[in-house]
Amino acid sequence: MSDIFAFPVENIIKCGNCDYILQKEKNDNFEISIDLADMKEEFNKTINDASNSELFYLNDCLNYYFFKHKTIETPNDFDSHCPKCNKNPKTITKTHEVKSFPNYLCIHLNRFSRKEKINDFVEYSTDDLSLGDFFDVAI
Numbered sequence: 001m002s003d004i005f006a007f008p009v010e011n012i013i014k015c016g017n018c019d020y021i022l023q024k025e026k027n028d029n030f031e032i033s034i035d036l037a038d039m040k041e042e043f044n045k046t047i048n049d050a051s052n053s054e055l056f057y058l059n060d061c062l063n064y065y066f067f068k069h070k071t072i073e074t075p076n077d078f079d080s081h082c083p084k085c086n087k088n089p090k091t092i093t094k095t096h097e098v099k100s101f102p103n104y105l106c107i108h109l110n111r112f113s114r115k116e117k118i119n120d121f122v123e124y125s126t127d128d129l130s131l132g133d134f135f136d137v138a139i
């Protein structure tokens with residue numbers, strides 16, 4: 001089964017001060033899981049249109065997944081000492097690189113947040129879906 005669905009992903013954690021790579025870890029993933037609540041919140045921040053769009057396209061979701069670098073407060077249990085800036089950064093940035101895609105790619109659209117269910121429609125076309133732009137995304 002892993003021959004069909006698994007694909008290697010490199011998870012990278014960088015210093016929030018200077019972008020130095022603090023941790024790099026390679027895992028096999030079996031799906032791409034896109035958090036629609038996070039994505040919608042981010043889109044609503046950047047779009048001044050108050051209409052609160054209820055339609056997304058799968059390409060928007062994939063762009064969000066691959067190009068949005070998630071900055072979070074440094075967890076207490078994470079050894080964050082950065083040798084480059086010689087500090088323990090208050091924030092770290094998480095991102096990932098996909099080294100190759102499987103023959104069959106599972107895309108999970110997570111519609112549940114702590115507060116609500118996201119019922120927005122996600123439109124997709126398998127005719128023009130190209131994953132080439134998402135290979136080995138430069139960080």
Ligand SMILES: [Zn+2]
Pocket residue numbers: 015016017018019020082083084085086087089
């Ligand atoms: Zn640093």
